[in-house]
Amino acid sequence: MPYPFLAYLPLILLLAVGVVIDWRERRIPNWLNLLTMLLGFVLSCVGVIPISPLYSFLGVLAGLVLVIPRVLLGATGAGDLKQHMAVGAWAGPLGILIIMLAATVAGGVMAIAQAIHTGKFASLLRNSAILAINLAHVRELGVDHIQQSGKRFRSIDRPLPYAVPMMVAVLGWWIVVIPHR
Numbered sequence: 001m002p003y004p005f006l007a008y009l010p011l012i013l014l015l016a017v018g019v020v021i022d023w024r025e026r027r028i029p030n031w032l033n034l035l036t037m038l039l040g041f042v043l044s045c046v047g048v049i050p051i052s053p054l055y056s057f058l059g060v061l062a063g064l065v066l067v068i069p070r071v072l073l074g075a076t077g078a079g080d081l082k083q084h085m086a087v088g089a090w091a092g093p094l095g096i097l098i099i100m101l102a103a104t105v106a107g108g109v110m111a112i113a114q115a116i117h118t119g120k121f122a123s124l125l126r127n128s129a130i131l132a133i134n135l136a137h138v139r140e141l142g143v144d145h146i147q148q149s150g151k152r153f154r155s156i157d158r159p160l161p162y163a164v165p166m167m168v169a170v171l172g173w174w175i176v177v178i179p180h181r
Contacts (some may be wrong), residue, residue, distance in 0.1 A: 007049045009040060010089045012126030012174065015167045018083060022163035028079035033086045040089030051092045063096045070086040080162040087170060101127070101170045106165035114160065 014036045018028050037060060043049045051059070073171035088096035115124040118156040134141055140173035 004050055005174060007043065008090065008174050008178055010043075011036065011087070011170065012087075014039070015083075015087075015163065015170055018157055018163040019144045019161070019167050022079075022161035023158075026159050026161060027077070028083050028163055030079075030082065033079065033082040036083075036086035039088045040086065044089070049090060051090075051095075055092035059090070059092040059096050060085045061088070062093035063088030063100075066097065066100050076162060077159070080166070083163065087166070091173065095173060098177070099166070099173050102169035102172055103162070103165045105162060106168045107162060110160055110165055 002067060014032065018036075019030055024026050040049070041053065041056045041060075044051050045053045049056075063086070064081065067076065067081045067084045071081050084096060084100060085101060091099055111124065112121070115121040133149070
């Protein structure tokens with residue numbers, strides 16, 4: 001394909017649907033993540049996107065492995081995990097790692113902006129420090145204690161629509177990485 005970034009346009013459109021739904025409902029539907037994942041895998045099988053079916057599958061696994069600890073700690077939801085897996089089918093294992101790191105940074109910026117806007121920035125800093133200390137002592141405290149701390153120390157009223165930073169990260173990857181493949 002002379003313009004490989006065009007092959008990823010369906011991914012961008014599916015993620016845009018996810019952003020709208022997540023913004024309104026604070027959830028990403030399973031059907032959307034499944035469709036995104038299957039389409040990425042199929043397009044890798046027929047050679048439309050420049051990764052092999054094996055790398056597509058490994059991208060799904062990498063999305064699972066990279067994000068499941070955050071789900072287990074209560075830091076993110078299962079829909080966000082499935083969205084990482086779906087994007088992994090398009091990006092492969094290295095691509096989903098880059099996208100996950102960029103989405104984490106974008107999500108952090110979004111959380112800080114929301115905390116400042118709602119007047120809860122000091123609370124966010126305090127709660128983040130407590131959670132960091134708890135994580136440093138996870139062996140002594142146990143995962144259950146950290147999960148409960150995360151639920152108890154909410155600095156924001158509503159969870160962030162993580163599809164937004166994910167979209168920002170994928171757009172960055174699409175603009176910077178894809179044209180050079």
